[in-house]
Amino acid sequence: MRGGGDELSIGERIAFYRRRRGLSQVVLAGLMGKSEDWVSKVERGERQVNRVEVLVELARQLRVTLNDLLGEPVLFEAEEGDDVPAVRDALMSPQRLSHTLVGDELPAEQADAEPVARLTEEAWNQYQEGNLGQVISLLPDLLGSARLLEHASA
Known part of the structure; x- marks a missing residue:
């Protein structure tokens, strides 16, 4: 179990934001055009997301900023039309x-x-x-x- 000050990996952040949004791995995989296995491996850290455009799309589908996924401080506001x-x-x-x-x-x-x-x-x-x-x-x-x-x- 992780402590409050521990850093989360990108995969753990993806899992966190996916659950927070109420999405299953199957649904997120469908939104991304990927397999459920791909999402599962990314969340467990068995597969790395090395392409920025994939990270950007993940952030868009999870309705978070790219900085949220990367664990960086927020530097800009969300897109127009976002609630x-x-x-x-x-x-x-x-x-x-x-x-x-x-x-x-x-x-x-x-x-x-x-x-x-x-x-x-x-x-x-x-x-x-x-x-x-x-x-x-x-x-x-x-x-x-x-x-x-x-x-x-x-």
Whole structure:
């Protein structure tokens, strides 16, 4: 078992991001035009990925940056149209913290729980169907709605 400070190999990072995205080795192999055996060997370190274009395609299919796969710090933003930056911004926003920590910075709107419930149900259904891209696209609105409900309940 690895410790918290241990470096991961590229194959271990591919396995991590594949699992995080909810993909099986078979599905990733299909997306890459490779065999399941190829993906398995890459993840176990029995086969090296020596071509940059293959690494770039792996990163694209896993929805991470090439730097994420290589274990380098993030030096640039994701592609346009990618929902991950919107989710990151929503999570990293100071307003996501409890109003007791950041004060009353949210507008004094009347929060309605019904649209939030519908949005939550839609996100849950998309998650259950394996449509993670749809779930990610719903998260910024869901997080914003949760902030408004928290503010209204204070």
